[in-house]
Amino acid sequence: MVTERRNVAVYCRSVVKSYSTGxxxxxxxxxxxxxxxxxxxxxxxxxxxxxxxxxxxxxxxxLDYDEGECRVxxxxxxxxxxxxxxxxxxxxVGFVFQAYNLLxxxxxxxxxxxxxxxxxxxxxxxxTRSQEILIQVGLTDRLHSKPDQLSGGQQQRVAIARALVHQxxxxxxxxxxxxLDADTGQTVMRVIREKALSPDRTVIxxxxxxxxxxxxxxxxxxxxxxxxxxxxxxxx
Amino acid sequence: xxxxxxxxxxxxxxxxxxxxxxxTFASLLITQQSSIFxxxxxxxxxxxxxxxxxxxxxxxxxxxxIDDVKPLQDTELFRVRSIEGVEWAVPLYKGLxxxxxxxxxxxxxxxxxxxxxxxxxxxxxxxxxSLADLRMQDSIIVDxxxxxxxxxxxxxxxxxxxPLDIGDVLEINDHRAVVVGICRVSRTFQSQPVIYTxxxxxxxxxxxxxxxxxxxxxxxxxxxxxxxxxDRITRRxxxxxxxxxxxxxxxxxxxMENTGIPINFGTAVALGxxxxxxxxxxxxxxxxxxxxxxxxxxxxxxxxxxxLLRMTLLQSLLVGMLGYGLGVGTAALFGFFLGGTELxxxxxxxxxxxxxxxxxxICILSALISIRRVIRLEPAxxxxx
Numbered sequence: 001m002v003t004e005r006r007n008v009a010v011y012c013r014s015v016v017k018s019y020s021t022g023x024x025x026x027x028x029x030x031x032x033x034x035x036x037x038x039x040x041x042x043x044x045x046x047x048x049x050x051x052x053x054x055x056x057x058x059x060x061x062x063l064d065y066d067e068g069e070c071r072v073x074x075x076x077x078x079x080x081x082x083x084x085x086x087x088x089x090x091x092x093v094g095f096v097f098q099a100y101n102l103l104x105x106x107x108x109x110x111x112x113x114x115x116x117x118x119x120x121x122x123x124x125x126x127x128t129r130s131q132e133i134l135i136q137v138g139l140t141d142r143l144h145s146k147p148d149q150l151s152g153g154q155q156q157r158v159a160i161a162r163a164l165v166h167q168x169x170x171x172x173x174x175x176x177x178x179x180l181d182a183d184t185g186q187t188v189m190r191v192i193r194e195k196a197l198s199p200d201r202t203v204i205x206x207x208x209x210x211x212x213x214x215x216x217x218x219x220x221x222x223x224x225x226x227x228x229x230x231x232x233x234x235x236x
Numbered sequence: 237x238x239x240x241x242x243x244x245x246x247x248x249x250x251x252x253x254x255x256x257x258x259x260t261f262a263s264l265l266i267t268q269q270s271s272i273f274x275x276x277x278x279x280x281x282x283x284x285x286x287x288x289x290x291x292x293x294x295x296x297x298x299x300x301x302i303d304d305v306k307p308l309q310d311t312e313l314f315r316v317r318s319i320e321g322v323e324w325a326v327p328l329y330k331g332l333x334x335x336x337x338x339x340x341x342x343x344x345x346x347x348x349x350x351x352x353x354x355x356x357x358x359x360x361x362x363x364x365x366s367l368a369d370l371r372m373q374d375s376i377i378v379d380x381x382x383x384x385x386x387x388x389x390x391x392x393x394x395x396x397x398x399p400l401d402i403g404d405v406l407e408i409n410d411h412r413a414v415v416v417g418i419c420r421v422s423r424t425f426q427s428q429p430v431i432y433t434x435x436x437x438x439x440x441x442x443x444x445x446x447x448x449x450x451x452x453x454x455x456x457x458x459x460x461x462x463x464x465x466x467d468r469i470t471r472r473x474x475x476x477x478x479x480x481x482x483x484x485x486x487x488x489x490x491x492m493e494n495t496g497i498p499i500n501f502g503t504a505v506a507l508g509x510x511x512x513x514x515x516x517x518x519x520x521x522x523x524x525x526x527x528x529x530x531x532x533x534x535x536x537x538x539x540x541x542x543x544l545l546r547m548t549l550l551q552s553l554l555v556g557m558l559g560y561g562l563g564v565g566t567a568a569l570f571g572f573f574l575g576g577t578e579l580x581x582x583x584x585x586x587x588x589x590x591x592x593x594x595x596x597x598i599c600i601l602s603a604l605i606s607i608r609r610v611i612r613l614e615p616a617x618x619x620x621x
Binding site: 053056057060062063083086087088089090091093095097098101103104105106110114115117118119123174 | 246247530535536537543615616619
């Protein structure tokens with residue numbers, strides 16, 4: 001076994017994951033090797049069905065893998081019980097979804113407060129912290145708006161605020177710009193790059209959108225359940 | 237998290253109202269039908285309730301309920317009076333007799349003959365006249381419902397009917413009977429008018445039989461244990477002796493076991509439960525299904541199954557309480573507004589508890605069905621578009 005370096009946030013070796021669909025089995029990950037460093041924003045790209053979403057699900061601790069090794073901040077998630085893993089996610093992982101997944105009956109402020117409430121923080125404290133983060137992502141005047149009163153870009157910024165509010169060490173973003181126009185997509189990625197990324201935090205973005213590649217420190221290309229290349233670049 | 241659970245529920249207005257209405261309907265049906273059932277069953281022993289002075293009812297051992305009269309010999313009264321521990325004992329006649337109205341029609345009436353000297357067993361409320369007027373010649377007292385319905389007289393103008401009034405005359409089994417008072421009695425299971433008169437006059441009205449004493453009403457001496465006294469009366473006379481409550485229970489049990497009332501009302505109550513469960517359960521389940529993506533999101537963000545379970549139970553509790561309150565409230569209004577009619581409606585604390593328990597059960601079932609899906613939910617569904 002190769003030991004990961006200390007500044008490595010995500011360390012995957014020969015990770016295999018298969019899904020059973022009736023009588024047949026689909027191999028979604030066929031031995032993925034990947035390292036993501038602290039303070040790094042990495043973009044996972046590749047054709048549909050190549051295993052990008054499965055890989056971030058494994059890394060985020062919401063999906064168990066079949067074989068191999070995957071450590072996130074030196075934690076072997078596979079060895080954790082469901083309860084510990086759920087608690088671990090609540091403290092260490094932030095999610096940004098393609099469809100935002102904001103609760104439609106809650107205001108922006110309430111939506112952002114949810115991860116803090118899950119951690120048992122009081123409502124008033126949660127709302128104070130949520131307000132601060134919403135101001136940081138430029139939604140000062142939309143604190144009490146419900147999702148259906150916000151544009152797509154604003155909703156995604158609320159989702160980013162929700163992913164950041166509890167100060168997780170890993171943020172996973174699944175197609176964060178695919179439902180947005182080019183300009184809004186750039187704005188959202190700029191917010192992710194500026195607000196989400198820090199020296200002790202790692203951001204993994206899954207996307208098809210080549211217009212946002214320039215925000216990545218590295219780009220990992222996947223094909224057929226494997227990482228086929230990892231390219232470094234100077235992020236803007 | 238609880239406020240989020242409530243906002244998730246209340247925010248989806250149509251589903252929320254659908255669940256509440258389903259539970260309201262179930263609660264209404266269960267409470268209303270149970271109340272009518274209880275009211276009806278209370279009527280079966282209404283005559284016992286009205287005769288409140290005696291502690292013990294003595295009767296033929298074969299009697300099964302209040303209207304199942306098996307006459308005794310008059311001498312049984314003296315035997316009961318002679319028993320140690322009996323303070324007093326009086327006779328009671330109870331029988332169905334035919335009354336001829338002024339217009340020539342006949343009406344079967346429930347005639348009660350009270351002890352001539354004490355008039356014990358008389359009506360609980362006199363609305364007009366006095367119980368003591370029964371000591372006048374040929375006198376009778378008629379219940380107000382009977383007087384204004386089945387015993388109503390043709391009005392002097394010839395149009396319609398007027399209630400039977402003081403001074404009106406009936407013929408009971410060819411004997412003259414003059415109305416001297418109008419009373420109010422508990423509605424009984426039978427629909428016949430109730431007529432009170434003295435024991436001696438009642439036996440005159442009744443067709444000649446060797447035995448005419450229906451019941452002996454006895455009062456226990458101070459400090460006497462009623463059960464012990466009942467045993468003593470039975471042992472010494474060979475007659476059955478029951479406390480008033482035992483006789484009520486016996487009458488109630490008879491109707492429960494020998495009529496179709498329980499099954500008929502039980503079916504309606506069960507239907508309310510099933511329909512309520514189906515509507516509320518299905519709507520609540522659909523609500524959960526439609527929110528599955530958000531439950532998945534909460535799960536991915538670190539919400540444990542325990543948190544989600546409590547959120548779902550809280551949602552269920554809220555709609556349950558609202559549905560229960562609205563249902564019981566509507567049932568109570570129903571009883572209130574129809575209280576003066578033929579409707580037998582009795583909403584007791586026990587019934588409210590029963591209805592509450594049924595609604596709680598519906599809510600728990602609905603929540604369990606829903607939460608099963610939530611607990612088995614893979615948080616990875618959050619990445620599915």
